[in-house]
Amino acid sequence: xxxxxxxxxxxxxxxxxxxxxxxxxxxxxxxxxxxxxxxxxxxxxxxxxxxxxxxxxxxxxxxxxxxxxxxxxxxxxxxxxxxxxxxxxxxxxxxxxxxxxxxxxxxxxxxxxxxxxxxxxxxxxxxxxxxxxxxxxxxxxxxxxxxxxxxxxxxxxxxxxxxxxxxxxxxxxxxxxxxxxxxxxxxxxxxxxxxxxxxxxxxxxxxxxxxxxxxxxxxxxxxxxxxxxxxxxxxxxxxxxxxxxxxxxxxxxxxxxxxxxxxxxxxxxxxxxxxxxxxxxxxxxxxxxxxxxxxxxxxxxxxxxxxxxxxxxxxxxxxxxxxxxxx
Amino acid sequence: xxxxxxxxxxxxxxxxxxxxxxxxxxxxxxxxxxxxxxxxxxxxxxxxxxxxxxxxxxxxxxxxxxxxxxxxxxxxxxxxxxxxxxxxxxxxxxxxxxxxxxxxxxxxxxxxxxxxxxxxxxxxxxxxxxxxxxxxxxxxxxxxxxxxxxxxxxxxxxxxxxxxxxxxxxxxxxxxxxxxxxxxxxxxxxxxxxxxxxxxxxxxxxxxxxxxxxxxxxxxxxxxxxxxxxxxxxxxxxxxxxxxxxxxxxxxxxxxxxxxxxxxxxxxxxxxxxxxxxxxxxxxxxxxxxxxxxxx
Numbered sequence: 001x002x003x004x005x006x007x008x009x010x011x012x013x014x015x016x017x018x019x020x021x022x023x024x025x026x027x028x029x030x031x032x033x034x035x036x037x038x039x040x041x042x043x044x045x046x047x048x049x050x051x052x053x054x055x056x057x058x059x060x061x062x063x064x065x066x067x068x069x070x071x072x073x074x075x076x077x078x079x080x081x082x083x084x085x086x087x088x089x090x091x092x093x094x095x096x097x098x099x100x101x102x103x104x105x106x107x108x109x110x111x112x113x114x115x116x117x118x119x120x121x122x123x124x125x126x127x128x129x130x131x132x133x134x135x136x137x138x139x140x141x142x143x144x145x146x147x148x149x150x151x152x153x154x155x156x157x158x159x160x161x162x163x164x165x166x167x168x169x170x171x172x173x174x175x176x177x178x179x180x181x182x183x184x185x186x187x188x189x190x191x192x193x194x195x196x197x198x199x200x201x202x203x204x205x206x207x208x209x210x211x212x213x214x215x216x217x218x219x220x221x222x223x224x225x226x227x228x229x230x231x232x233x234x235x236x237x238x239x240x241x242x243x244x245x246x247x248x249x250x251x252x253x254x255x256x257x258x259x260x261x262x263x264x265x266x267x268x269x270x271x272x273x274x275x276x277x278x279x280x281x282x283x284x285x286x287x288x289x290x291x292x293x294x295x296x297x298x299x300x301x302x303x304x305x306x307x308x309x310x311x312x313x314x315x316x317x318x319x320x321x322x323x324x325x326x327x
Numbered sequence: 328x329x330x331x332x333x334x335x336x337x338x339x340x341x342x343x344x345x346x347x348x349x350x351x352x353x354x355x356x357x358x359x360x361x362x363x364x365x366x367x368x369x370x371x372x373x374x375x376x377x378x379x380x381x382x383x384x385x386x387x388x389x390x391x392x393x394x395x396x397x398x399x400x401x402x403x404x405x406x407x408x409x410x411x412x413x414x415x416x417x418x419x420x421x422x423x424x425x426x427x428x429x430x431x432x433x434x435x436x437x438x439x440x441x442x443x444x445x446x447x448x449x450x451x452x453x454x455x456x457x458x459x460x461x462x463x464x465x466x467x468x469x470x471x472x473x474x475x476x477x478x479x480x481x482x483x484x485x486x487x488x489x490x491x492x493x494x495x496x497x498x499x500x501x502x503x504x505x506x507x508x509x510x511x512x513x514x515x516x517x518x519x520x521x522x523x524x525x526x527x528x529x530x531x532x533x534x535x536x537x538x539x540x541x542x543x544x545x546x547x548x549x550x551x552x553x554x555x556x557x558x559x560x561x562x563x564x565x566x567x568x569x570x571x572x573x574x575x576x577x578x579x580x581x582x583x584x585x586x587x588x589x590x591x592x593x594x595x596x597x598x599x600x601x602x603x604x605x606x607x608x609x610x611x612x613x614x615x616x617x618x619x620x621x622x623x
Contacts, residue, residue, distance in 0.1 A: 051412070057415060120612075123617075126349065126411055129355060130547040133547060134548050134605055137541075138605035141601035142598055262419075269412070295430065298427040300420075301420040301422070301427070302420070305417055305421070305424075309417065
């Protein structure tokens with residue numbers, strides 16, 4: 001095993017161990033914090049496929065995070081008011097079943113990613129950054145000015161949705177659910193990395209001309225990566241909405257996109273477990289610094305600046321060295 | 328229509344600096360919105376202390392230019408050779424620092440900047456339309472700045488150097504131009520324009536933390552439409568975005584009211600109006616992926 005895989009195992013062990021300890025010590029709040037970390041990590045894992053492997057700096061991933069959240073919010077709010085979403089041409093009812101909600105969240109955010117990706121991937125570099133940011137903002141303003149689902153105030157769901165065989169209102173059980181999904185997503189990403197598709201995607205980032213010359217289309221590779229990435233982030237959004245039992249346009253805001261990128265940067269770009277470690281550190285910082293000072297974002301900004309300027313590769317990069325660096 | 332023009336002119340002040348910094352240094356600066364905010368806060372603070380609007384405007388220029396030069400010298404300078412992801416992150420970090428710093432200094436409550444009494448009333452335009460004098464003067468000032476920018480870039484020695492820096496950085500350094508100083512100057516100039524825009528708008532809206540980012544994103548839309556690095560593109564794009572947005576907000580609900588019931592028309596209309604400029608951007612991208620005046 002390389003040093004990086006030891007670090008990965010340790011990260012998962014900490015993420016699982018802390019809530020177990022909290023369960024023993026009867027600190028349900030800490031379990032909730034760990035759940036947040038797991039969900040943020042999942043969102044980061046989604047973005048990491050586009051950003052790390054594909055080299056696509058998307059500043060609009062909050063759009064997919066929020067769409068996932070709203071998919072949950074809309075389905076569950078209809079279920080709790082027993083109102084149909086739509087009668088014609090198909091009969092669609094609200095639902096409180098998590099697997100169904102997850103599926104809907106992933107499909108809708110994948111479709112959104114397909115539309116946004118198809119337009120934005122016509123460009124590259126700085127244009128791509130600005131355009132994803134602008135499309136994210138478009139959906140944000142749409143959510144604010146569309147009054148049917150709460151508009152600016154957001155949408156509250158009274159009871160957490162159900163998963164067959166579990167009582168999701170028990171913090172530990174909901175954590176285990178999120179943790180299991182995170183592990184599945186990590187396995188999926190690992191498989192993608194090793195697949196022919198993942199290698200081609202990585203190659204398209206490193207040298208587009210060569211990929212073209214062997215007859216592959218970088219545009220298609222990137223679009224597929226962008227869609228998968230959007231779907232995973234959308235799933236994280238649905239879980240996050242379920243954790244808070246609340247959806248609001250804040251989930252769609254561009255600060256959220258920035259935060260998802262921060263998870264990846266703190267942990268290490270293009271590393272499989274980068275977002276996991278990054279999200280854990282972010283939650284830890286938010287909790288400790290947020291307790292010390294109301295203005296903890298100043299320290300976060302300074303830390304981020306330090307990492308960007310002096311410690312490229314994030315925490316994993318610093319710990320694991322260059323032995324299995326990405327390029 | 329005139330409100331759209333005023334909004335467009337203000338967007339131009341923002342995007343001119345942004346597009347200049349990108350064109351010359353190849354840097355994407357998310358913290359541009361923070362400079363806009365700094366200008367507005369400086370103006371509000373000076374206006375509260377002295378009561379003079381002119382002094383407030385000068386303070387906004389000075390404060391934003393100073394802040395711009397400072398971050399260029401300490402941080403931005405290190406980012407020119409980095410990839411765009413690093414630039415995005417470092418300037419995002421600057422936003423966090425600036426926003427929280429301002430909140431710490433001035434508190435979370437919005438400040439208000441009064442319109443100078445001389446410009447407070449309405450003026451009657453040819454054609455008999457009444458229009459606030461202050462908004463009209465923003466349009467005039469903005470157009471003057473636009474003309475000034477064209478003259479600066481196309482007619483002066485500094486302008487020649489800026490354009491040369493855009494075309495070939497190594498070459499003009501080899502010709503003995505102090506490229507580092509030139510970059511600091513361009514960055515401070517862009518910052519001053521942003522701060523100035525912030526102060527002008529501060530008198531119409533409230534001055535508060537986080538006021539810069541929505542404008543920043545609109546400025547991005549403007550640049551994408553106009554083409555990166557082009558002042559002319561920024562000007563045309565800004566007017567296009569300003570007018571589309573203002574007219575859309577006004578007209579779309581009315582158009583929908585023709586065939587929908589009133590409450591539905593307002594909600595559909597306003598929701599669509601908020602998306603209109605992004606749809607415009609998507610449209611431009613489909614036909615001109617490099618923007619209207621971008622170089623291929």
